[in-house]
Structure formats: structure tokens, C-alpha cells
Amino acid sequence: MSDPIPWLILLPLLWGLLSFLLGVGRGGRLAIVCLVIQLALVALLVGQVVAEKDRYYAVGGWSAPLGIDLHVDGLASVMLLLTHVVILPLGIYARSYFSHNVEGVGYFWPMLGLLLAALNTLFMSADIFNIYVTLELLGLAAVGLVGTAGNTRSILAAIRYLLVTLLGSGVYLAGVALIYGSYGSVALAVLEPLIENEVSVAVFLAAILMLVGLLLKTALFPFHFWLPSAHGGAPTPVSALLSALVIKASFYLILRMWLGLYAPLATIQAAQLLGGLGAVAILWGSIMAFNQTRLKMLAAYSTVAQIGYFFLLFPLITEVGSEAAEIAMQGGVIQLVAHALAKAAMFAAAGVMILSMGKDDIALLSGISSRLPLTLFTFALAGVTLMGLPPTGGFIAKWLLISSAVSSGQWGWVVVMILGGLLSAGYVFKVLRQALLPAAAEMKFRPVNPSLEWPAFLLTFISLSLSFASNNVLNILGAG
Amino acid sequence: MTGALIYACVGAALFVCGVAGLILLPHLLRKILAFNIMGSGVFLMLVGLGQHDNIPDPIPQAMVLTGIVVAVAATALALAFVRRLLYLTSKAQFVANSKSLDQTEEKLITRERNKEGDASK
Amino acid sequence: MSMKSLLNAVVIFFSATLGLTLIWAILELPVSNHIHLSEQVLIQLDASGVRHPTTAVLLNFRGFDTLLEVMVLLLALLGVLDQTKKRKPKNLSISIRLNQPYLQALLWSARVLVPMMVLVAGYLLGVGGYQPGGAFQAAAVLAAAGVLLNLSGLLPTWREPSWSLRLGFIFGLLLFLLITAMTLFLSPGLLLQYPITLAGIFILIIEAGLTLSLGLILAGFFLLLSDEVNNKKADE
């Protein structure tokens, strides 16, 4: 009863169902109340993890391998906390956004509830088949949300996204089948000790299949093709949600399996390959972002580039000294957190500006600096986080990552990270520059409700405070 | 090689056929069918691989049941999208360039406006 | 064009390689260091509340998967609803026209078959405890009955679902969820841990609720997307 773990799964499902009962577009207030409760639950859970190390939870009382285990360690705690910290302001934002009634809200709230349940379960699950189910739940919720706008662009994006996510989970499931065939279990706790350096073809293949499936969902170059249309074409609160959190879920799984289940197979070559793809993603995403004329597409391509940045983590944690690996891990996690907050804020701010301009066009931004100073400030600060400049969490992450790369002598990745930061400055300043220009005479800005501006600002504010509280995040991370 | 492994091998073959079809076939309905073939292949693999000692293993069977339900759900969602797309663009394929997309969008908006105008009369 | 055929070739090559490797891997599979879960299932079967091992896995040992899986179905329904909401009725050129004698045959078979299908569904639900069957199978049959009724024009296509229909959609899911939540308050207090004495009855309640709701949802996939069947006069 007093344990927060089951409630983190049941509560979002419950309010999801209830808001469906309430009808189309309803349920926002219920959702926000429940999100507050969930945030408290997560805080409680994180407190427990910090106090008493990892938490295991045997669902149904049948522990692995018969039943399904949940496992909350430091990394999972950070992700859970991050999810709820991001989603609460976004929820408030979404309520206000949909009240402006620009794009159909549809069944946004029920889908959000189910999506959140999927995320929470995914972060905690220690069972690769259960993870498959959460991946499907997450994927379908995300696709459904993308489709709520209902115009051609978003339907096309949704179909493409759906097919990719199904392909991804299908391939993942094939890997699960091979693992079950090899070991007769799908529980991580059972499997981890069984996988050794020398594995059978089946297990090796399973690792590759699961990795590819998750990479498809994470949209690492060259699997990124579906992302810009899906993230750029969805209603703004959905874009923010997808870029900030949904992408992170599959990345989290890759990281988790890299460090845990498949650690014996995680060779330096594989790490270099992932890092190399990440480097290409940074380059390609940044250039494409720079060439966009629409604000949301720019932010979406920026996500492509930032995903590349995450994958630079792998060469830094594989077969290097334990100290360098630990620093890199810390940097990588802060990078995840900072990016989630910043990207959510960036999309939210972009949404406010688009509402005010009436059209998604960067060229129309001139003069917005005096109309929406707070929103522009939000956007700018989010951009600074992406560039990895002080005083943001992005900077702390970059500092740690570069420190680790320097101390393990991987200078190539140092150069990539530095270039990545500079390239992101290119597209962020493209927007800021336009916004600082004097307004065109014929431009009319529509007034915007402050309840849209403030949640977006809150997200960047949290991201800013993160740079001063990174120690706390790392404490949680280290608790596992 | 036990009999159960034949199912797994056939499953593997179906799986790769599905994957290739999902990537290569242009028509969306075919893509959806390919996805279902892929799914069936995986389910066969799961059941076939689970049956090591020729005793039916209930765990993969339950998993496959779960998987089938998920596949049904995904198929339904995909079909709903495709029908919507068919209504919007009269095509069940991806539209390649975004310019033509904008044009169809505008056409659609005028069409809906005209309809509303008709209705109000 | 050559680009495209190149892509085709590459994809086919990769798929073929993957297929062959998969088959190779399957044939090479070691039989050792294998955990025999099916034995554990049989050992614990008595504590599960049902007698059929697959049902035990589905609703007890791995009941958590099932809880999430029915939510996947609901999600698909939400997506479908979102897409039909914006659809103007009768905007598709496809329409089903039936000649009078065939229509009569369809109507007749629907009237005869649907009650039988409902019976079969009830049977499947009941036997789930000890032999193949259960909520999903029953729900599929129920949904098929709905599709048949719709095709024969006896049941109208669903538009924006009413409050009661929405309740029907989620009734079983909500029931499942509430029972799950209830387990947290019962004696062992773990999520989805049924007290041994109550496990059987809990599972039956859940299955019954799911049969109804999943039947509605599955039928909804068809009934929400289908066009109005014009069965009054074929020549109209």
C-alpha cells in the first residue's frame, strides 16, 4: 500500500481510463492532479532508492524467472524523476494549448495516461518480454498522439512512425525469441549471469536484433528518417513529449542492455560504430536543422543531432578505465536530463510563438522579442543548453563527457563533441537572430495566454537549476 | 533437429520476408500485411524455440497470445490511419514531396470550406 | 529508378542473409544451460487458481503483461476513434451493394449465427480455466458476431461513441485494474498477487469483464471504420 512502485503504473492507467470515460478532450484537470500525485510518488521512490539502494519488486509474488520482476536502480530513478518533472509542466501547457483549440485535442489525455504508464513500466521492468509489451504500448500511444492533429502531414508522419515502431519492436521480439530459445527465460536477473564472452550465434544475433530494433525506435542515423515528420508534424505538446521522453526510453534500454545483459558482447568496435553513427547524426541533423524554414522542423532535426550526441557515450564507457567510464556515464545521464528539459521547453516555446504568429515560419519571427520576451528567453536558454554552453546542464554534461574523453585519450570524440556544440549554435542562433530583428510593419501577433508561456519557462528554469544541482542527480544515479 | 525447430526455421523465413516486404512494398495495405507476416514469423519462432523437449511450454504460448493481440491492435490502428489518408489524398501511399502535400492540404481545406458553406445553406 | 532497384537489391540481400543466419543460429542452438520454466509452471499451477497452464501464465504468472496488453488494445481504439471523429460519413466511394437474394441469405444467417456465436463465446470463456480458450478467444467470437450484424445491416455503424458505449469499452479493463489495485490492499500486498483462495474467482471475474470489453473493442475496430451499409434497396 505504501509502496510507490505499483501505483506509478496503476495510477496513470486509471486516470487514462477515466478521462476516456469523460469524453473527447476532457480529463485535463484530472490528469494534472494525478501527475502531481505521481511526482510525489516518484520522489518517495527516489528517496527509498537513495536510502536503501536498488529496489526489486516481484509482480504477483512470483519472482523471476516464473513471474515478472521490476527493478529500480539509480539510472531508473533518474529517468522516472525526469519523466515526471518534464510531464507535469507539459501537462499544464497542453491543457492551455488545447484550449486555444488550434488542432484537435482528440483523446490526448487518455493516451497520455497510457503513455506514461508505459514509460514508467519500461524504466522499471527487468524482463525483456515485458519490455516488449511496454515498447508496444509506448509506440502505439506515441503514434496515436501524432495522429491526433488529423491533417495529411501528421497522418503521413503517424503511418511512417507506426510502421517503423512496429518493425522495431518486431525485430526486438525476434531477439527475445532467440534468447528464450537459448536460455529458456526472459528475466534479466536470470539471463545476466548466463551470458558470457563466448556466446552462441543465436545469442549474438539476438543482441544485434534487439539493438537494431531499439535503434530504429531511437532514430539514430540512418534510422532517423521518420523522426522529423513525426515530431515536427504532431501537435506541439505531443512533439515536446516525444522528443523529450519517448526517444529517451529506447535509448535507456540500449544503455541498460549495453551495461547489463550484453555487457560481455559490448566490444570497443561496436562502441566505435555507434559513436561513429552518432557523429554522422550530429553533422547531418545540424545541417538539416539549419536548412529548415519551419520552427518545429528545426527543433525536430535538432533532436536527430542530439540523439547522435547521446551515442557518443558508448565509446566513452566501453573498455576504458573505470574512472573515465564513470565520469562519462555521469555526463551522459546529465546530458539526457538536460536535453529532455531543454527540448521540451524548446518545443513548448516554439508552439507559443507559432500560435502568436499564426503560422510556423521562422522568417515571420521578427519582432517577437518585444512581444513574447519570456518565450523567446525560454527558447534561447533551451538553445544554450543544446549548445552545451554555461550556465546550463548541457554544459555540465559536456564538461564531464569531454573530461572523460580526454582522460581516456579519445581525442577524436573530443573534436566531435566540440563541433557538435558549435553546429547546434548555428541553428539556434538562426532563430534567435530572426527574433531579434525589428518587426515587419504588417506583422500582427496574436496575444497568447500566459498559462502557455510559464510552463515552458518553468522547464528551462528547471534545466538551469539543474546545472547547480547536478550533484543531486548524480547522487541518485550513484545510488544504484 | 527436432520437429519443433522446423517451426522456428519457417518462422525465421516468414520473419525476413515480412521485414523485406515492410520496407520494400510501396502500397500501405501491403506494408500492413507484411507486418502481419513478420509478426507471425516471430510468433512461430517463439513457440518453436520454446518447445525443446517436445512438451508444449505454456510461457511462449502466453507470450504469443499477447503478441497476437498487440499485432491486431496495431493493424487496426494502421488501417484507421490508411483510411484517413485515403480520404485526405485519395492515395494509400506515402506522398513523396512536401510541396505537393501542401497543395493537397489547401485543396482539402477549400473542399471542406465549400462543404460547410453548402451545409449552412 | 536505378537507385530504387539498388535499394531493393540491398534490402533483399540483407533479408536473405539475416534469414539464413537466423536459421543457422536456430539449428546451432545449444540445448544445455536451459531453464525449464514449463516445469515450474506445472509445479506452481495449483497456486494459480486455474488448471490450464497457458491461462495460468497469461492471467497469473505473467498477468502483468496481460494488463498492459489490453491497454494496447484500448490505445488502438483511441487512435481509431481519433481518426473516425474527423471523418465525414459517406465520403468514401466504396460502398457495399448487395443483391436482394444474397442480402436475405446474409440476414438469415446473421439471425441464426449470432446467438450461437454468443453461446460459443460463453463456452470459450468458461473452459478457459482448464483447456484452451479464455477471454481473448471469446472476445474474438463476440466481435465477429458484431461484424456480421453490421455487414448484414442489423447493427448500425458506430459514430462518436456514447457515454455508455465508452463505459462498455473500458468496463473490463477498469475491472481488471481495480482488482489489480485491490491486490495491493489484500494480505500479501504485492501488485497482482491474488490470495490463493480467491485467485480462481478473481481470474474468472477478470476474464468475464475482458470478454465483454475486448469484444466491444475488437468489434469497434470494424464498426467504427466501416461505412453505412445501404440495405434498404439495392437500386437506391
Add this chain to the structure above:
Amino acid sequence: MSVNESLLLLVLASSLVPGVIIFFLPESRIRLRTLLNLTGAILKLLLIGYMLWGIQHGQIYILRYNLLLNLELVLKVDALAALFATLSAALWLLTTLYAVGYLERSPHRSRFFGFFSLCVTATVGVAMAGNLFTFFIFYELLTLSTYPLVVHRGTEAAIRAGNIYLIYTLSGGAVLLVAIIWLYSLLGQFEFIYGGVVAVLDSKYSPQLQIIFLLLIIGLGVKAALVPLHGWLPQAMVAPAPVSALLHAVAVVKAGAFGIIRIVYEVYGVEYLQSMNLLIPLAIAASITIIWGSLRALWQSDLKRRLAYSTVSQVSYIILGVSLFSPVSTIGGIVHLVHQGIMKITLFFCAGNYAETLGIHKISEMNGVGWRMPWTSIAFCIAALGMIGAPLTAGYISKLYLNQGAEIADQMWASGVLTVSSLFNATYFLPIMYRFWFKTQPQTWVQERIYARGRWETHGLLLIPPLVSAAATLVAGIFADTDWSPLYWVKLIVKREYLL
């Protein structure tokens, strides 16, 4: 948190808080905005003044915040920090007054003053940073908060200048970041200490340390406008006059120079650099910059651009001073940090006055302007003479010490560089002065403003700041020997830096 610790935060907050509030003020709240600005500026000056007094009386101002396990934010006010902070704070006050008058009728004032305050916060942060990590944070903050000021006018030229500014400073920042992280990975955590910290490392690290030093100088050299990294500075002159005055004559370029001082004396240690033969290359780079900047200044027809190239040249005096390995030249270099700031800001104020009052930007348009705007022109002439190094001005003191230092260090070529540069200075300033007073006024000026016909030659708020700073130029020169002059303070610093 002790009183001294909170003082440090207060110093930062005194410009940060007004800045943030100002962002959200509507354009029309002129009085409140001015009040906030002036309160902040005066408060900051008072706080720093109090700390100056405290340092002389042996108080220690240091604040540490543990950001990560091995990463501390350190704010520290030592004698050197106090010098730069005082300069920034005093000139901020002057420039704020000036800017209030200058921007009286222009749009986006809230944005302007908001970022202006942020810049000052960043500059003071640079001054007070107690380790390289903290230094870097404020250094980059300075880059970010000056960008909107550079593009403030929103014209084609401003946008282009902004792009160039960003490319230069962000790349420089990136190089600096790599160098700092590298240094951290060798040394662990460290703070600025008199005499430097790297000497503790084994000699096998010397090649690495040499590369790091090069990277550090490149990174800082962008802002300090070392040739060939100076390209952004003349471009950035499209910004409004107060921006050019404070930021490009004082804050930004000095942040670079100040960083180099910290690196040379308190990270590497001047003895260590000398033993590694790293000082001479730095001195040569500075000399090339001095000559090149002066040369280019000769060819500029636009007054502000000529001043910009003059800045390029003059900032490297500081670097030359610190790289000559003699306490006396160090005194000359560091005191020039202050003197050049005062003199250059005067010149920019005056250039702004001409542009704002009479609409003249080109030197060729300035015939007889001395009789039309006598006060502005007198201020200009005092500062220009100071730049040349005429006796009784602050510039004389700097050059005196630099020359002596070069002699003591037995680097007579440096003294030659200074002489050549002074000659160039004279060549590009004296003709302007000649034009001011000995050419006849034109019938009409390019674009004369209404208030130019008032009681004063121009807006009162535009006139006071240059007069004050021109007076300061004289005072710092004439009373250099008293124990409240910048020179006295710098001698105190140098005594500590050389561990004398």
C-alpha cells in the same frame, strides 16, 4: 554563509537582478528602468569599494560551491579581481548614464538594458572567478549576452557583424574549453594561486602543458583580439555607441586580456613559463598585434573603426607587459588594463556624441567640430593624447613602465615596438585633432538633432560621462604616485604575483 561570502553574491546580484527585472518591463517604464539601472550600478560600485577597503585590511573574500564531486564554483576577490571589478563597475555606471541619454528614442530599450546588465554581471564574474572552470562559465556568458547587443540595430550590417562575432567567440570558447578540461585532467581541481600551480607536475608533462598553453592563448586571444584572431572587433562596431564603449573597449576585450594575466601568473606561473620559453612567443604575438592594429588604424576613414583597430593594438600592450618577465613591465601591462579602459571609453563616448548629435561618422566630416562641440572635443583630445602617451595623462604612466620593464628584462626590441606604435598612434590621432580645431566648420552638419541646439552642445547625459572619464585620465596620470591611484594598486598586485 558568512558576510564576506554573501558580499560576493551581492556584487553579482546587483546587476543580475535589475537586468532580469528590466527584461520584463514594458518599454514605457523609463523612469523605473533608469532607477533600477542606476541603483544597481551605484550599489555595485559601493560593494566593490567596500571590498577594496577590506582587501587592504587583510580581509579574504572567497566563496566555494561544490557543483560536482571534483568541480567547484569559486568566487574570489583578490587584488587583481578587485582592480578589474572596480574598473567594470565604475565604467558601467558612466555608460549607463550615457546609454540612458543615447537611447532615449530608440526601440527595444528593455531588451538593451537587460542584456547590458547581464554583460556587466558576466564581466564582474570573470573578474571574480577563482578558478578556470568558473572563469569559463562567465566568459561564455559574456559571449552570449553581448550577442544581442551587437545585433541590436537589426540592420544587415549588424546581423553580419553578429554572425562574425559568434563564429569567432564561440570557436574561441570551444578551444578554451578543451584546453581547460585538459588542464583539469592533468592537475585535478585547482584554483588561481599566486605563482601558478602547474610547476608541481612532472616534467614529462611539459609538452602537453605547452600545447595547452597555446590553446589557452588562442581561446583567450579571440576576445583579446590578438592578430590574427581580431577580425570580429572592427565589425562589431556597428553596435550602438554605449555597447562599443563599454563592451568592446572594456568588458569583452579585457576579459580576454584578464584571462591571459590569470593564466600567465596564477596558473602557469611566470617563472615556469620563462623556463619553458613560452613568454617570448607570447610577447612576439602581442608585438605583431600592436604594430598591425596601429597600421590598420591609419587607413580607417570611419572614426569608430579607427578606434576599434586602436583597441586591437592597445589591448596587446597589456599582453606585452605581462609577457616580458619583469615586475616593472608587468606593472605597466596591468595598469594599462585600467588606463586603456578609461581612455578608450572616453573616445567611444565622444565618437557616439558626434554621431548622435551631428550625424557624423567619418573623420573627413569632422572639420571644425571642435568649435561646434568644444567639451566633447576637449575630452576626446585628452583621451587621444593619453593614447599617444603624452605626459600628464594615464597613457604616459603605462608606457613609461612598459618601456622601463623592457629595458630591465633586456628586451630592447619591445621598447622599439612601443616607440613605433606610439608614432603610429600620433599619426592617426593628431590629424583628427588638427581637423577639430584648425579646419573650418561646414555650413550644415550631416544630420543635426534638435537637442543639439539646446543649452549644451548636446544632451546632458551624453556630455557628463566623457568629461568624467577624460578627467579620470588626467587624474590617473597626474596623481599616479598617490596611494589611491590605479598604479599604486597594481604595484600591490605585482608584488604578490611575483611572490616578492
